[in-house]
Amino acid sequence: MGFIKRNRPAHPKQPLKSSLKENFDEVKRRLGNSSDIITREIQIGKSGKIMAGLIYTDGLADKKSIQDFIMESLMINVKESHPNMKISQHFLSNLKEIAITIGDVKEINDFNTLFNEILSGNTVILVDGFSQGFSAGTKGWEDRGVTEPSSTTVVRGPRDGFSETLGTNTSLIRRRIKDPNLWLETKEIGRVTKTSVGIMYIKGIVNDKVVEEVHRRLDRIEIDGILESGYIEELIQDETYTPFPTIFHSERPDVIAAGLLEGRVAILVDGTPFVLLVPAVFMQFYQAAEDYYQRADIGTLLRFLRFVAFFIALTAPSLYIAITTFHQEMLPTTLLISLAAQREGVPFPAFIEALLMEVSFEILREAGVRMPRAVGQAVSIVGALVIGTAAVEAGIVSAAMVIIVSITAIASFVFPSFNMAISIRILRFLLMGLSASFGLFGITVGLIALVLHLSSLRSFGVPYMTPFAPFILADNKDAMFRLPIWGMFSRPRLINQKNIIREDMPPTQKPEPRQRQKNN
Incomplete structure (x- = not known):
């Protein structure tokens, strides 16, 4: 599969035109008159004096959101008599603030951004006479939903697993870690596929140098397409000829959440249920989520x-x-x-x-x-x-x-x-x-x-052989054997070089001694 980029020139940014018809013609030409690209001209307001256009992709955008929160607002609820809705240089910003009731709204100035938005499931709104527009977040494609992961089954433990949607996967992790320090940074990788890749970590626990290294390795990727997290895994792993995996992956949200709490970095790729976790050590591949749900x-x-x-x-x-x-x-x-x-x-x-x-x-x-x-x-x-x-x-x-x-x-x-x-x-x-x-x-x-x-x-x-080589006695509490939960009060020292002691697990938290029942 020829996905590696070989000195492919980047498309120059072409600004939008002020004519709505010319913008529609350019969109149809660049996309080859594809039948799933919907272009719709509408008249804003009850009098219909202002022409506007909507562009979205059938199957990626939620039609109900477009109907209820964009078209109805623009065609019926907008009143030209409103003092802020007069045709002026601030008309688009006023239209965005008053008429569009969708939360995620971005400004658009060129065709490259326009194509990226409509092919990501959003709806682009253009107004005749203006060389600018904006997109509304209307992503609503069909997904597999949250089901039990098939690659890792447990007798005791949660049954939910990651899906192929990036937003669903991030929400599954945030359900388990309700901390404002859980940060998510998103970037697009792949000149053709423009795949969304998320980097998730807990600020204050993670090693900042590891986060910088993850960003550096992701930024140097030059490839046409990312179809699965295996592409990312092979492109960012340490350059060592070895049969052993040096990047851990899982489709269980509880496993990824546990790794984040230890100071690791999760890499989520849109379109796959397998989430990467770095850095990885040898012992990590022999630990199952169920080890921590049993005694x-x-x-x-x-x-x-x-x-x-x-x-x-x-x-x-x-x-x-x-x-x-x-x-x-x-x-x-x-x-x-x-x-x-x-x-x-x-x-x-x-x-x-x-x-x-x-x-x-x-x-x-x-x-x-x-x-x-x-x-x-x-x-x-x-x-x-x-x-x-x-x-x-x-x-x-x-x-x-x-x-x-x-x-x-x-x-x-x-x-x-x-x-x-x-x-x-x-x-x-x-x-x-x-x-x-x-x-x-x-x-x-x-x-x-x-x-x-x-x-x-x-x-x-x-x-890779931490905590055996180098030998770290404190980290052996969760290696060959597992201490009770109250005994694992510190994070791995080479993975997390700050905030070693778990704030939620002080070393004095042990089970209460057995109390003898006194007979009355």
């Missing part, structure tokens, strides 16, 4: 289960290959005899056997995602069972290998973040190659290289 001990247990699943998904096939190929003495005799009996008729070495099964399962997983939802899940499950059973009966792979690959595939679904699961799936094949070449020594070298690589990453200036 601390339950949340800690679930978090440990995710790390166990992380090591299984990363190393299970490579450990099986290394042990069965180079280190058979590590296995009990009974198990070794059983595995030898299973592999008696298998014509491939353990690495090729594991590679065949892993690739087959990855193809089935991708097919299940791309197929229609009604049959995709059934096809992936049935296909895995049929292929696994048939491969064992045909003597192509051993039964133990099917078990290992199945456990690995299930463990990769435990991760709350889908993009982190993809990274682990990529690294799994690298470790399989090292184990087939050097055994456990190759796996050890691969894991050491992985730790060194993770320690070298940064996300908007913050070390």
Whole structure:
């Protein structure tokens, strides 16, 4: 998709003309007489001495608002006998202040601004004899509404999720954070799409240098179109070759609100329900919103289960290959005899056997995602069972290998973040190659290289492995395990370098001691 701009010249600003007919003709010419661009001439006031024109886009503008708050006001309610409504140089400003009852009104002086307004869902009002106009906020397109997010489900917690409308997404965050310090800055990115991108943060908690860095990276984007937040994520992430995501995204408003309270910056893109959150650290991708809605001990247990699943998904096939190929003495005799009996008729070495099964399962997983939802899940499950059973009966792979690959595939679904699961799936094949070449020594070298690589990453200036490298004892209260809510009274120190102590959670706020009931 060719969206990258390559020295494309900018359109010069063409001022509006004083003739209403000439303005209408220019709009129709520039937009190719598109049938969804509505131009309407009306007569202002009951006497109809003044001609005006309305321009809006069918499907993007709310017709009821145009009818009730613009056309009715201009055609019926405006009285030329009013002393401020005489034709003069101040007529437009008086018309805007007296007649237009819509709150969002902007002045327009050139055609570039006019096209931007009408293609954003607003209505442009022009008056014959004036080379200026103004737009009224009448955005009213159909959207999906607020529904439960499909990518992140919880047993306990809110069920609302972001939608594809920027205004809806910002309102969902403001419902949770009713603070005047929650600031929103909006800019347009994309020379053709002119996509609205919002930057939201809490002033006084966020690190100002992070906000400046976000603005700098967004301002240097030169591209024709932004269709999803993935475009922004790829263009502003730290320039490091890594399979790991360095920008967090979610379609849950509670997750984004929690990140803002920690001092992070949210980047909202119009047209997508996925909101970006920076800076991001490694531990963030293994934390689920439900960890904080359960008790601390339950949340800690679930978090440990995710790390166990992380090591299984990363190393299970490579450990099986290394042990069965180079280190058979590590296995009990009974198990070794059983595995030898299973592999008696298998014509491939353990690495090729594991590679065949892993690739087959990855193809089935991708097919299940791309197929229609009604049959995709059934096809992936049935296909895995049929292929696994048939491969064992045909003597192509051993039964133990099917078990290992199945456990690995299930463990990769435990991760709350889908993009982190993809990274682990990529690294799994690298470790399989090292184990087939050097055994456990190759796996050890691969894991050491992985730790060194993770320690070298940064996300908007913050070390990726915070709070482990560098080690910050105070921030480990919400890392491998989770302390009770009353114990998490400080914000992450490297993300938020001011306002460390949460004002709403003093360290002395602990549960009241149990009171013994006295018998009367």
